[in-house]
Amino acid sequence: MNYDSRPIGVFDSGIGGLTIAHGMVEQMPRESIIYFGDTQHLPYGDKSAGTVKRYSLEISRFLISKNCKAIVIACNTASALAFDVVKNQFPDIKVYNVIDPVVEVVANLGLTDVGVIGTRSTIGSGIYSKKIKNAANNVNVHALATPLLVPMVEEGYHNQNISKEIIASYLSLPELGAIDELILGCTHFPLIKDEINEYYKGSVVLIDSPTIVSKKIFEGLKVNQMLSDNASPNHSFFVSDLTSSFAKSASRFFSDSISLKECRLWEKGNETCF
Amino acid sequence: MNYDSRPIGVFDSGIGGLTIAHGMVEQMPRESIIYFGDTQHLPYGDKSAGTVKRYSLEISRFLISKNCKAIVIACNTASALAFDVVKNQFPDIKVYNVIDPVVEVVANLGLTDVGVIGTRSTIGSGIYSKKIKNAANNVNVHALATPLLVPMVEEGYHNQNISKEIIASYLSLPELGAIDELILGCTHFPLIKDEINEYYKGSVVLIDSPTIVSKKIFEGLKVNQMLSDNASPNHSFFVSDLTSSFAKSASRFFSDSISLKECRLWEKGNETCF
Numbered sequence: 001m002n003y004d005s006r007p008i009g010v011f012d013s014g015i016g017g018l019t020i021a022h023g024m025v026e027q028m029p030r031e032s033i034i035y036f037g038d039t040q041h042l043p044y045g046d047k048s049a050g051t052v053k054r055y056s057l058e059i060s061r062f063l064i065s066k067n068c069k070a071i072v073i074a075c076n077t078a079s080a081l082a083f084d085v086v087k088n089q090f091p092d093i094k095v096y097n098v099i100d101p102v103v104e105v106v107a108n109l110g111l112t113d114v115g116v117i118g119t120r121s122t123i124g125s126g127i128y129s130k131k132i133k134n135a136a137n138n139v140n141v142h143a144l145a146t147p148l149l150v151p152m153v154e155e156g157y158h159n160q161n162i163s164k165e166i167i168a169s170y171l172s173l174p175e176l177g178a179i180d181e182l183i184l185g186c187t188h189f190p191l192i193k194d195e196i197n198e199y200y201k202g203s204v205v206l207i208d209s210p211t212i213v214s215k216k217i218f219e220g221l222k223v224n225q226m227l228s229d230n231a232s233p234n235h236s237f238f239v240s241d242l243t244s245s246f247a248k249s250a251s252r253f254f255s256d257s258i259s260l261k262e263c264r265l266w267e268k269g270n271e272t273c274f
Numbered sequence: 275m276n277y278d279s280r281p282i283g284v285f286d287s288g289i290g291g292l293t294i295a296h297g298m299v300e301q302m303p304r305e306s307i308i309y310f311g312d313t314q315h316l317p318y319g320d321k322s323a324g325t326v327k328r329y330s331l332e333i334s335r336f337l338i339s340k341n342c343k344a345i346v347i348a349c350n351t352a353s354a355l356a357f358d359v360v361k362n363q364f365p366d367i368k369v370y371n372v373i374d375p376v377v378e379v380v381a382n383l384g385l386t387d388v389g390v391i392g393t394r395s396t397i398g399s400g401i402y403s404k405k406i407k408n409a410a411n412n413v414n415v416h417a418l419a420t421p422l423l424v425p426m427v428e429e430g431y432h433n434q435n436i437s438k439e440i441i442a443s444y445l446s447l448p449e450l451g452a453i454d455e456l457i458l459g460c461t462h463f464p465l466i467k468d469e470i471n472e473y474y475k476g477s478v479v480l481i482d483s484p485t486i487v488s489k490k491i492f493e494g495l496k497v498n499q500m501l502s503d504n505a506s507p508n509h510s511f512f513v514s515d516l517t518s519s520f521a522k523s524a525s526r527f528f529s530d531s532i533s534l535k536e537c538r539l540w541e542k543g544n545e546t547c548f
Binding site for chain 1: 315317321394425428429444540
């Protein structure tokens with residue numbers, strides 16, 4: 001058995017991908033992670049497709065420059081719009097998205113009515129509907145864009161009247177209809193899973209990505225003999241705009257003493273990391 | 275009397291500043307406007323102060339390169355964080371913000387309890403409280419950050435259950451308390467003025483900036499003999515990320531045939547406008 005102790009690169013527009021990074025650390029405690037949160041351009045959900053592709057390529061280039069062995073696009077919008085372009089641009093690197101592993105699970109679950117909630121771009125791309133139909137054409141997909149849930153989570157609203165009301169306003173819309181299971185099609189949504197569960201009172205199976213995606217990455221690295229055997233892995237965090245809310249969220253998932261740096265990838269004459 | 279037919283530059287992070295630009299066109303129908311919406315970095319309300327300053331300077335530089343005679347910072351967050359730096363950097367250009375004219379009106383209104391709502395950055399800066407206290411120290415200022423109202427407006431939620439519930443959740447918070455008047459401390463909020471009025475059922479005077487700020491600009495230009503006498507002025511719109519939602523909002527305020535271009539000010543090798 002060979003090992004590969006190089007880090008895994010993970011990126012998202014903000015804090016959402018931390019749910020995936022946290023799932024990875026739980027599943028693969030020997031892996032080092034380099035996280036990039038593109039807080040300067042957050043949220044991705046209402047950016048144009050061309051722009052999300054350009055950002056994703058630039059961040060991937062940065063992660064590769066940091067010697068990453070694999071890249072995880074820990075954002076549904078970027079997974080929907082930029083996975084192919086990143087994979088094609090960097091053929092020597094393993095690239096994972098957060099959509100395909102979830103579609104595989106849903107197709108094998110055997111339920112007939114699945115809801116999907118996500119950003120306007122993710123839902124607008126129709127990617128979940130297309131992929132689920134391809135994998136299991138007897139499944140009905142009910143998709144609903146819920147664009148306010150991302151800023152709600154980014155702004156730290158959990159378990160408050162305002163968050164409960166926004167969640168209920170969305171989930172009660174007729175577009176979702178009678179569903180058996182609901183895909184949380186945005187990496188921010190595991191943070192409000194309990195509130196969504198409370199709304200449904202357990203009558204709907206919630207499918208979120210952290211465990212499912214982490215398992216897929218683990219299997220992929222294992223089969224390629226690329227797992228790490230490092231007993232004391234390192235995690236480092238980069239953001240394109242250093243805000244207190246990111247620091248707070250990152251330390252909530254990891255620890256207070258995380259390494260967090262600002263890195264202005266896009267600015268002329270300001271490309272260095274601080 | 276001399277005239278100056280050069281355009282006025284107006285900028286905001288997104289569509290909010292269009293409320294100011296629209297007020298300007300109503301008040302000064304001979305002025306040409308060049309609008310820059312920094313949709314690539316929207317929203318400004320949760321960015322760090324240094325970042326908002328850098329963006330504001332870069333956009334001001336762009337507007338000056340387009341021969342603007344004055345710059346209007348049509349965004350409360352940028353007015354709070356970047357007005358001084360823009361004014362100092364470009365001493366030969368008239369620079370207006372959206373806060374000072376409103377504070378002047380409030381100080382002269384003679385009411386005792388004024389509420390202010392705005393982004394986390396605007397409210398966190400304490401700028402309204404400080405300026406109002408300076409101008410009229412018998413006025414009590416009740417400030418509340420309402421960070422979800424900007425994405426709500428940007429995402430096009432008006433007069434729907436979800437927007438009514440979010441508005442009510444914020445306005446019922448004890449931080450606002452018993453107020454006589456409410457400053458809509460964000461240029462997005464005139465778009466939900468009717469809903470806010472409905473919540474208060476007319477018991478609170480709403481102060482929004484488009485008319486107040488436009489009047490101030492008009493007076494400033496007039497006294498300096500810099501008004502335009504152009505009978506057929508031109509308006510042009512630039513955005514840093516071309517999205518359908520901006521185009522929709524701009525045509526709502528102006529006309530369907532507006533000139534709208536994408537201009538990637540920040541990207542290496544991509545600085546040109548499209």
